[in-house]
Amino acid sequence: MATLHTRASARLMMAPSVIVLFAWMIVPLAMTLYFSFxxxxxxxxxxxxxxxxxxxxxxxxxxxxxxxxxxxxLLVGGVLAITVVGGLCLALMLDQPFWGRGIVRLLVIAPFFVMPTVSALVWKNMLMNPVYGVFAWIARTLGVEPIDWLADVPLLSIILIVAWQWLPFATLILLTALQSLDTEQQEAAEMDGAGVVGRFIHLVLPHLARPITVVILIETIFLLGVFAEILVTTGGGPGTATTNIVYLVYSQALLQFDVGGASAGGIVAVVLANIVAVFLIRLIGKNLDR
Structure with missing residues (x-):
């Protein structure tokens, strides 16, 4: 009886926040659905x-x-490939003892705290500029013609910019999981004659399967909504070379002023994002059951 009373009290105290959260989510979605028709x-x-x-x-x-x-x-797949592989390599490196490891960890994590607009402008004006950018200076130093990154390979440029922002997140998650690996298993495998590659394949990778799946899920959800990096660098161009679903909805709403068409695009984007999220959540569920 006391347990039922406690549950009822807990639900009553949680009700206001749940109602506010539900209204905060459902009202904009309902208005978008209405305008889409x-x-x-x-x-x-x-x-x-x-x-x-x-x-x-x-x-x-x-x-x-x-x-x-x-x-x-392509944007989601490219960023995931770079961040998962790069994050794994950085996590393995940062897990090793060396002088200044704390400073290196801080520097690796720092890009995650930079605003997307700021990081995109830094890459556009200081790194990828074909005249006075760092990459252009390196190319001229090597005797190679500089590349106009945002004009010649615009989508690859966006992938690199976004991957630079999300690489610290993947590194942090994988490094935390790597530090929880039982050292006794690695020592036993080493005593049995297992080499570095064998220990990595049979011990490290299976241990990191779940963290890698979590990284893929969280990053995918956020990468489906990449917008600021495209807006301040290429504006969706040249043509539609860097236009993703979110930027297409933005262009219809605020450049063509078509609220109805943009609302329909927003609903399509929500449906696609939910399909991907459900698929990844089921994938994680199967991974956790193993």
């Missing part, structure tokens, strides 16, 4: 009316949608 352009607000699925049809058949979907997948 409306003909609503800010340049002609008087022409307002029900359009059914017409906004969704226009968005999904827009030639830019295919490019945006492809760019989104």
């Amino acid at each position: 409306q003909r609503y352009n800010l340049l002609s607000p008087d022409e307002h009316g029900w359009t059914g699925l017409l906004n969704y049809t226009y968005f999904l058949t827009d030639p830019a949608f295919g490019d945006a979907l492809t760019n989104t997948l």
Whole structure:
């Protein structure tokens, strides 16, 4: 009886915050869903009316949608490949004892605390600029013609910028998991004649399977919403070379002033993100059950 009373009291105390959180999430989503079925352009607000699925049809058949979907997948996949592999290598390096390891760890983690807009501007103006950037200076020093990164390989440039921001996160998670590895197992494997590669494949990688899956899940959810880096560097171009789903929705809403079409695009983006999230959550669940 006391237990039931305690549960009821706990639910009653939690109810206000749950209601506020639910309203904070559901009200914008409901408004977006409503406008996605409306003909609503800010340049002609008087022409307002029900359009059914017409906004969704226009968005999904827009030639830019295919490019945006492809760019989104390439961006997520490229950043995940760099951060997981690079984070694993950095975690293995930082797990070894050496002089100044604390300072190196601090420097490795530092990029994660830099605002995306600031880091994108630094990469654009100080590193990737074809005239006075660091990469251009290195190329000229080696006798090679500098590359205009944001014009010649724009999507790769965005991937590098975003990966630089997320590499510390992957490194921190994998380093924490690596430090929890039982040293007695490694010593026993070494005594049995297992080499460095064998210990890495049969001990380290299985131990890091779950942390790697968590890194992939969290990063994927955030990478589907990359926007600031694209806005301040390439503006989605050249053409649609760096336009992802989020930037396509932004361009329809605030550049073309088509609120109805942008709302439909927003709902499509939410559905795609939830499909990816459910798939990854089930993948993590299977991994945790092993």
